[in-house]
Amino acid sequence: MLKxxxxxxxxxxDAVSGGTPIDHVPPPDDLGYDMIPKERYTxxxxxxxxxxxxxxxxxxxxxxxxxxxxxxxxxxTEIGRESVIVVRQKNGGMKxxxxxxxxxxxxxxxxxxxxxxxxxxxxxxxxxxxxxxFVNLPNGELFPQGKxxxxxxxxxxxxxxxxxxxxxDPDVMSLEEYMxxxxxxxxxxxxxxxxxxxxxxxxxxxxxxxxVDAFNETYHVAATHPxxxxxxxxxxxxxxxxxxxxxxLVPFGMTSPQIKRIPEIPPPLKFMMHEAGLDPASYEGPxxxxxxxxxxxxxxxxxxxxxxFSELNDDQLTDDFNYLVFPNLTFNTHADHLMLxxxxxxxxxxxxxxxxxxxxxxxxxxxxxxxRRPRHRHVKEGEKSLGMVIDQDGGNLPKVQAGMNSAAYExxxxxxxxxxxxxxxxxxxxxxxx
Amino acid sequence: xxxxxxxKNAIITGATKGIGREILELLIAEGCNVGTCSRSIExxxxxLEKCSTRKAQVYGDVCDIRDKEEYEAWIEKMxxxxxxxxxxxxxxSAGGGMDSEKNWWKNFxxxxxxxxxxxxxxIPHMKESGGGAITMLGTTASLETxxxxxxxxxxxxxxxxxxxxxxxxxxxxxxxxxIVSPGPIEFPGGSWDMIKDTIPKFYExxxxxxxxxxLGKPQEVAKAIVFLSSPAASWCNGSNLVxxxxxxxxxxx
Numbered sequence: 001m002l003k004x005x006x007x008x009x010x011x012x013x014d015a016v017s018g019g020t021p022i023d024h025v026p027p028p029d030d031l032g033y034d035m036i037p038k039e040r041y042t043x044x045x046x047x048x049x050x051x052x053x054x055x056x057x058x059x060x061x062x063x064x065x066x067x068x069x070x071x072x073x074x075x076x077t078e079i080g081r082e083s084v085i086v087v088r089q090k091n092g093g094m095k096x097x098x099x100x101x102x103x104x105x106x107x108x109x110x111x112x113x114x115x116x117x118x119x120x121x122x123x124x125x126x127x128x129x130x131x132x133x134f135v136n137l138p139n140g141e142l143f144p145q146g147k148x149x150x151x152x153x154x155x156x157x158x159x160x161x162x163x164x165x166x167x168x169d170p171d172v173m174s175l176e177e178y179m180x181x182x183x184x185x186x187x188x189x190x191x192x193x194x195x196x197x198x199x200x201x202x203x204x205x206x207x208x209x210x211x212v213d214a215f216n217e218t219y220h221v222a223a224t225h226p227x228x229x230x231x232x233x234x235x236x237x238x239x240x241x242x243x244x245x246x247x248x249l250v251p252f253g254m255t256s257p258q259i260k261r262i263p264e265i266p267p268p269l270k271f272m273m274h275e276a277g278l279d280p281a282s283y284e285g286p287x288x289x290x291x292x293x294x295x296x297x298x299x300x301x302x303x304x305x306x307x308x309f310s311e312l313n314d315d316q317l318t319d320d321f322n323y324l325v326f327p328n329l330t331f332n333t334h335a336d337h338l339m340l341x342x343x344x345x346x347x348x349x350x351x352x353x354x355x356x357x358x359x360x361x362x363x364x365x366x367x368x369x370x371x372r373r374p375r376h377r378h379v380k381e382g383e384k385s386l387g388m389v390i391d392q393d394g395g396n397l398p399k400v401q402a403g404m405n406s407a408a409y410e411x412x413x414x415x416x417x418x419x420x421x422x423x424x425x426x427x428x429x430x431x432x433x434x
Numbered sequence: 435x436x437x438x439x440x441x442k443n444a445i446i447t448g449a450t451k452g453i454g455r456e457i458l459e460l461l462i463a464e465g466c467n468v469g470t471c472s473r474s475i476e477x478x479x480x481x482l483e484k485c486s487t488r489k490a491q492v493y494g495d496v497c498d499i500r501d502k503e504e505y506e507a508w509i510e511k512m513x514x515x516x517x518x519x520x521x522x523x524x525x526x527s528a529g530g531g532m533d534s535e536k537n538w539w540k541n542f543x544x545x546x547x548x549x550x551x552x553x554x555x556x557i558p559h560m561k562e563s564g565g566g567a568i569t570m571l572g573t574t575a576s577l578e579t580x581x582x583x584x585x586x587x588x589x590x591x592x593x594x595x596x597x598x599x600x601x602x603x604x605x606x607x608x609x610x611x612x613i614v615s616p617g618p619i620e621f622p623g624g625s626w627d628m629i630k631d632t633i634p635k636f637y638e639x640x641x642x643x644x645x646x647x648x649l650g651k652p653q654e655v656a657k658a659i660v661f662l663s664s665p666a667a668s669w670c671n672g673s674n675l676v677x678x679x680x681x682x683x684x685x686x687x
Contacts, residue, residue, distance in 0.1 A: 226631040261623025263452075264529050267632045274533070281536035 009236045009251045010292065012313045019188045019311045020321065021181075025240040031422045036412035038404045040425070041207040047350040054327060054431040055080055056168040059178045061329055061342050062086045063113070064196055064358065065162045067373070068094060072115045072130055075164065081347045083107060085119070086157050086164050087130050096157035096166040097132050102148050112376060119152070128152050162191040163340075182245050182325060188311035189333055191360060195369065198359035199376045200386060204394060206401035208328060208345040208353040209424075214393045215322070215330040215341060216424060218250060219417035222258055224392050229256035230266035232320070239419055244326040244427045246420045253291030253318040262287050272318075277301055291318050298335070306364035309335055324420060326427050336362040351401050355394070357386060438665030440465035440489075444521035445512050445556060447499050447548060450477035452624055453571075453616065454525040456656035458485060458492065464660070465489045466521070469512030471497035491516075499526050500543040502551060509555040521663045522556040522568045524549040529625065530575075530586040541589035549593055553600060557609060565608030569663045570597045572615040572674065574682045581636075594674060601672040610671040612662045617678025620649040645680040654679075 015022045040046050062084065063075040074087035076099055083099035085108070099107050101121040108119045108128070118135050120127040127136040132152035137143070157166040158175040161183060165175055176183065204211060214220070218234035228234065235257050238249040253272055255262060265273075269290050270280040276294045285293060295314040302309045309317060312335055323331040332339040338360045346352035363369050377384070381398065385391050403409055414421055439461060449458040449470035458468050458481070467490045472478050478494045485492045493515050497508040513519045528544035531537045549570055560566030575581060576591035594613055601611035618640055620626035626649055630637045641647060658677045661667055676682060 227634070230628060230632050263623060263625045263628055264531075266628055270531075270533065279534040279536055281531055281533040281540060 006236075006257055009233055009254070011238070011249075011251075012315045014313075016188070016311055016313045019313055020185045020316060022313065022315075023240075024238055025242060027239065027241040027246075027419050027423050028426070031419065031426060033414075035410060036414065036422070036425050038409055038411045040428075041209055041401070041404050042350055044348075044350055047345065049432055050345070050428075051080055054428060055345070057172065057431060058169075058327055059158075059165045059167045059172060059175055062096070062157070062164040062166050064360065065159050065164050065192075066196065067113050068164060070115060072117060073113070074109070074116055074130075075113050076109045076111050078111050078344070078347075079168070080345050082168060083111065084155060084166055084168075085109060085152075086166055087116070089130060094157055094159065094164065095130070095132060096155040097128075097152035098155065100153070101126050102152065108152075161186045162194075179245075179325070181242055182247075182323060185247070185321075185323065186331065186333065188316075189335070189338065190308075190311075190362075191338060193308075194338060194360040194362045196358055196373060197361045197370055198357065199374055200384065201354055201356045201376070201378045202384070202386060202394065203378075203380050204353050204355050204397050205351060205381060206353060206397040207350050207404075208343045210397055210400050210404070211341075211343040211353055211355055212324065212328060212330070212424065213412075213418075213421050214397060215332075216246075216324055216420045217418040218248070219415060220396075222256070224396060225389055227268060227388065229259050230262075231255070231268035231272070233257065235417070237417075241420070241423045244430075245324060246423050247321060247323045248420065249315065250320040250322060251291060251315070251318070252320055253294050254288045265290070277305075294318050307336065307362065324424065326424070351405070357390070435666060437464055437661065439660075442466045442520040442665075443469070443513075443516040443518050444523065444663065445469045445509060445519050445552075446523040446525050447497075447552065448472055448526035449523075450474070450481045450494075452621060453619060453652045453655050453659075454523075455481070456652040457523060457525070457659050460653075460656050460660045461521075462487055462490045462492065464664075467491045467493070467516050469493040469516055469519075471495055471499065471508055473498050499548045499552070500540075502547075505548070505551055506555050509552060513556070513559050518563050519556050519559050520563070520566050522552060522560075522566065523571070523659060523663060524552045524568075525571055527571065527586070527590075530581065530584055532582050532584045537585040538589070541585040545586070545589050546592055550596065553611075557604065557607075560609050561604075561607045566610075567663045567665075567667070568597075568600070568609065568611045569659050570611070570613040571659075572597075572613045574615050574617045574676065574678045577615055577676070578682045578684060597674075598672045605671065610667070612667070612670055612672065613674050614655065614659050614662060615674055615676045615678065615682075616650060616655040617644075617676075617681035618649045619652055619655055621652050624652075643681060648679075650677070650679055 060079055062077045068088040071088050071090045074085050076085045084096055085099045086094055086096045088094050101108055103126045106121050106123040108121055118127050118129055125138045128151050129135045132154055134151050155166050156172050160175050160179055218237055221228050221234035233251045233254050233256055240247050265280050273280045276298050278297050295317045298317045317335045321333040328343040330341040340358045342356040344354040444461050444466050446454055446457055448454050450472040461468050462485055475496050482492050482494050495508055497504055499505045526544055526548050528540035570593050572593055573590045575587040597611050597613040618626055655677050658675055662670055
């Protein structure tokens with residue numbers, strides 16, 4: 001992959017005690033080099049199998065725990081054909097329910113977030129408490145047969161690293177067991193200290209897995225994001241595969257080995273230095289020394305800026321620790337912010353999906369705190385820029401999906417930098433085979 | 435047209451890459467010896483090895499032109515090695531940037547003092563040998579609003595005044611002083627190559643401002659510099675030659 005003369009990225013040698021593990025966990029030996037059949041991305045039959053065997057068996061993200069701060073705060077989220085409500089209880093716990101009135105099947109609330117004393121159906125007024133139980137059934141005497149059940153149909157839910165999860169499987173394994181070993185990887189970032197600054201959903205004309213894939217390999221960086229070659233090293237990454245999840249660690253603050261000549265400090269690296277509080281004009285060292293210089297400076301100044309990075313190692317101060325939490329969450333984890341992506345399937349069309357992005361930021365200066373939570377925005381492809389990088393990815397995806405549907409195309413032919421995609425499909429297989 | 439460069443001696447700072455390297459290669463091809471420098475010994479050695487021909491020789495050494503003593507010593511060494519200097523082209527620049535006050539110091543040191551100190555070091559030798567030519571490097575970013583208010587644009591601007599007055603002052607010594615104003619120049623490994631990747635909107639906007647729809651090439655600037663520096667331009671003194679493919683829009687009366 002890299003020339004012999006190439007000087008490897010200088011990575012931290014020791015993990016911080018209690019911090020994110022740094023050990024390399026190579027992909028399983030049996031991943032092989034087989035083509036991944038394209039039908040997985042295009043066929044309705046395969047999509048249906050994903051629903052019955054995978055989506056209804058795994059833990060799924062509902063939203064951010066900070067949006068369920070008070071009793072009655074709820075998130076209503078959709079996954080495939082289902083809609084789910086997760087609501088904060090008076091006792092501090094939370095409960096999840098199918099968003100379905102048990103009378104005639106109406107949706108109780110719209111997708112989004114709000115606070116509710118009760119959930120009252122707009123059709124005939126059947127009303128349920130925050131605990132899901134019936135509160136009022138208008139003209140109950142009209143139902144001599146009694147009530148159909150005790151209330152809303154409950155689902156497993158739980159909180160993990162300040163994120164709220166639910167499962168459509170009443171017999172799902174515990175959330176802790178499902179997330180192992182990633183919990184300990186992300187806890188040191190303390191997402192509970194961060195606040196949401198951006199919350200956008202965009203509709204993309206591609207299969208949800210094409211979107212997962214776009215953030216699961218760095219091979220596309222050179223052709224799709226040429227600007228990033230002047231900012232990060234997409235070739236010398238550490239890829240680690242766990243039971244169902246995976247990660248790669250991408251060094252930021254340096255240039256790609258594919259950049260042979262560097263006329264001056266590239267603009268994105270200058271930006272990084274400015275953000276860290278360093279003056280690029282005063283920097284006389286080599287461009288590839290910027291990463292370590294920024295790390296050192298952030299470490300030295302964290303205290304005075306009010307940041308607590310004590311549980312993070314130096315590489316975490318610059319690099320992207322990118323996690324895939326199976327099946328559909330991408331974490332771009334940084335010391336002072338998290339870019340969280342959720343890739344949701346369309347209810348019926350394998351050629352469409354919803355791409356949810358949240359940015360949450362570690363803000364210590366009260367002055368810089370947003371005055372109110374940014375409104376969730378739902379936009380169509382091309383309606384709103386999500387920033388240069390995601391726009392570039394989003395620009396590829398409809399074309400990729402269209403090409404996958406061509407008679408000429410048989411499947412994904414993956415290289416070594418795309419090994420996480422193989423691992424992802426192996427995990428998906430383990431569900432679909434059951 | 436014979437440029438009259440055969441067996442002349444030129445000193446160019448930082449001619450291992452980019453426009454400087456093109457100037458060096460053109461001069462060598464015309465039979466003019468060249469002395470140059472770089473902060474990197476590898477770059478100097480590679481240039482010496484690659485560019486010398488039977489017609490003309492390249493000499494060079496490591497030198498940080500921001501260090502006054504080191505710079506002056508290097509010029510003396512080049513003059514001594516080539517046995518004189520007929521042409522001086524101060525080509526090194528600290529480049530653009532709007533980072534801090536430090537940009538002003540760096541452009542002052544590299545672009546302004548790098549030119550002034552070099553001129554003061556070569557002029558006594560030129561006087562002694564009966565004349566010479568100095569061609570300074572300006573920029574269209576000094577002539578018209580460009581990119582943003584920054585030290586590079588303003589510090590380079592001071593060279594126009596200096597070039598004009600230096601030429602007047604040394605007219606009787608037969609030393610001509612001119613300045614060239616290149617527009618944006620693109621080449622592999624150059625700044626605009628990087629801007630194309632990293633700030634594509636700015637790159638594309640700059641491209642659209644060019645009547646030809648492209649940026650300049652180093653050879654296109656180098657040829658103008660070589661001409662002004664050659665005896666063929668004997669009646670050019672104190673001129674500013676804009677070499678930008680029509681990028682700047684002001685009319686130069």
